Amino acid sequence: MRLNSGVIKMKTDELGDWRRTHYSTDINPQLDGKQVVVMGWVREIRDLGGIRFIILQDRKGTVQITVPQDAADQKIVAKSGLLHRQDCIAVKGAVKKMDKAPRGAEIVPDNIKILGAAKQPLPLDITGRTPAEIDVRLDFRVLDLRSDRSQAIFKVRHVVLEAVREFLSKNGFLEVNTPKIIASATEGGAALFPIVYFEREAFLAQSPQLYKEQLVIDFEKVYEIGPAYRAEKSHTRRHITEFMSIDIEQAFATAEDVMNVAEKLMYNVCKKVNEECQEELKILKHKVPEPKVPFKRLTYTQVVEELQAKGIEIHWGEDIPTPAFRTLGAIHPYFYFITEWPSNLKPFYIKPRQDNPEISEGFDLMWSWIEIASGGTRVHDKEVLLKRLKEQGLHPESFKYHLQAFDYGMPPHAGWAIGLERLVMMLTGIKNIREVVLYPRDRFRLTP
RNA sequence: GCCCUGGUAGUAUAGUCCGGCCUAGUAUAGGCGGCUGUCGCCCGCCCGACCCGGGUUCAAAUCCCGGCCAGGGCGCCA
Numbered sequence: 463m464r465l466n467s468g469v470i471k472m473k474t475d476e477l478g479d480w481r482r483t484h485y486s487t488d489i490n491p492q493l494d495g496k497q498v499v500v501m502g503w504v505r506e507i508r509d510l511g512g513i514r515f516i517i518l519q520d521r522k523g524t525v526q527i528t529v530p531q532d533a534a535d536q537k538i539v540a541k542s543g544l545l546h547r548q549d550c551i552a553v554k555g556a557v558k559k560m561d562k563a564p565r566g567a568e569i570v571p572d573n574i575k576i577l578g579a580a581k582q583p584l585p586l587d588i589t590g591r592t593p594a595e596i597d598v599r600l601d602f603r604v605l606d607l608r609s610d611r612s613q614a615i616f617k618v619r620h621v622v623l624e625a626v627r628e629f630l631s632k633n634g635f636l637e638v639n640t641p642k643i644i645a646s647a648t649e650g651g652a653a654l655f656p657i658v659y660f661e662r663e664a665f666l667a668q669s670p671q672l673y674k675e676q677l678v679i680d681f682e683k684v685y686e687i688g689p690a691y692r693a694e695k696s697h698t699r700r701h702i703t704e705f706m707s708i709d710i711e712q713a714f715a716t717a718e719d720v721m722n723v724a725e726k727l728m729y730n731v732c733k734k735v736n737e738e739c740q741e742e743l744k745i746l747k748h749k750v751p752e753p754k755v756p757f758k759r760l761t762y763t764q765v766v767e768e769l770q771a772k773g774i775e776i777h778w779g780e781d782i783p784t785p786a787f788r789t790l791g792a793i794h795p796y797f798y799f800i801t802e803w804p805s806n807l808k809p810f811y812i813k814p815r816q817d818n819p820e821i822s823e824g825f826d827l828m829w830s831w832i833e834i835a836s837g838g839t840r841v842h843d844k845e846v847l848l849k850r851l852k853e854q855g856l857h858p859e860s861f862k863y864h865l866q867a868f869d870y871g872m873p874p875h876a877g878w879a880i881g882l883e884r885l886v887m888m889l890t891g892i893k894n895i896r897e898v899v900l901y902p903r904d905r906f907r908l909t910p
Numbered sequence: 911g912c913c914c915u916g917g918u919a920g921u922a923u924a925g926u927c928c929g930g931c932c933u934a935g936u937a938u939a940g941g942c943g944g945c946u947g948u949c950g951c952c953c954g955c956c957c958g959a960c961c962c963g964g965g966u967u968c969a970a971a972u973c974c975c976g977g978c979c980a981g982g983g984c985g986c987c988a
Contacts, residue, residue: 512946809988
């Protein structure tokens with residue numbers, strides 16, 4: 463962690479009775495002569511000697527503040543000369559129609575308040591002209607998040623979440639929240655983070671899987687958007703230890719039913735991002751496809767054959783390694799499902815097919831080489847579930863409360879989970895998952 | 911857990927292979943001064959760095975060893 467040694471000497475002003483009247487983007491030539499108050503952060507200062515231009519940034523955009531040295535009150539001239547990049551300021555003044563100004567209008571200040579000073583020199587250049595590495599950017603995340611790039615990423619993320627909630631709610635799914643502190647570490651699969659829970663050990667939930675399955679008994683269609691924790695030592699651009707999982711579970715449904723939900727959801731998400739984030743996608747230099755539904759369905763067997771044809775050493779029944787997925791992504795650059803996975807590659811709660819138990823009703827939703835979602839028809843017969851648990855080396859006693867749910871009328875059901883960050887990565891073209899999380903957690907990073 | 915690469919001013923880089931002309935170059939940021947229409951303004955001056963420890967050598971940013979940190983990949987990952 464680097465710290466700069468600059469000292470803030472600036473005495474700041476009180477907000478007092480000043481309130482914002484306009485955002486930067488509201489300032490236009492039609493407001494010529496109108497008194498306004500704008501608030502935000504100093505993006506850039508261009509001092510030409512006789513005239514000084516201050517670019518003020520707020521959450522909507524930027525507007526130019528112009529201080530002509532001869533015309534203006536000398537107190538304003540002096541005050542504007544004290545400003546630094548990223549100082550938080552408020553400006554009261556008159557809008558002036560001006561063809562030469564960025565939005566055809568600028569503000570000539572009558573008064574300026576410095577509300578919060580910024581230590582100089584800044585640890586990174588938020589205009590991105592002198593780029594900083596991801597590590598430095600994350601160390602000074604509050605500053606970094608002010609950049610156009612970060613603002614664009616988190617706007618897209620917001621629109622994705624909005625689209626997901628809107629779509630699932632409209633389709634009859636009830637939003638639920640399940641515990642993230644859990645008692646048992648025996649669900650199998652990914653490693654869990656142990657925590658001290660008073661005088662006992664507890665764990666951070668790696669998935670809401672078991673809870674959402676139980677909840678279909680009571681609510682039939684549920685979804686949850688919440689954090690999941692995985693204590694894997696993965697060190698790649700697509701792994702973090704704390705991520706947001708979008709989960710659904712639906713009663714009286716099979717894999718095919720929830721695949722339909724997933725592809726329609728993806729269609730809606732892409733459509734909404736395209737509609738509402740054109741500016742942001744331009745900043746990120748990225749294009750989002752309008753996906754064609756239904757998505758391609760490839761069976762696991764087909765995938766293995768395609769990979770073998772590409773000269774990759776892989777045999778039926780083996781998991782698909784990362785480099786093979788990259789090859790697959792090159793063949794299928796957009797969305798596709800991989801279905802009919804071997805049962806032994808899928809978790810215990812994924813239903814083996816009736817006609818051939820070697821093959822499961824589990825699926826993955828891929829976008830190019832990235833796994834976006836994973837799901838399937840669930841086992842809803844308690845005996846089969848017990849058998850699957852034992853086969854995978856798990857202890858039924860540890861699942862006492864989960865198994866109990868199967869005694870009270872468990873309906874056939876299916877569901878999936880989408881990794882929000884991976885989806886946002888693909889929608890924004892961002893190559894490092896940490897960039898699409900405000901304060902990412904990975905194997906090595908626990909701060910800020 | 912394994913493998914690869916790297917660590918030079920606030921930031922980003924050149925120099926490292928092949929030790930000495932490095933008193934460490936450049937850009938940007940920052941400070942000071944000049945400039946009345948900038949929009950990556952411009953011009954001048956200034957400030958500021960070889961990750962830490964040990965070794966080799968007449969001489970180490972450069973070579974060797976150890977450590978720490980970072981980036982990436984693999985494996986792992988319901």
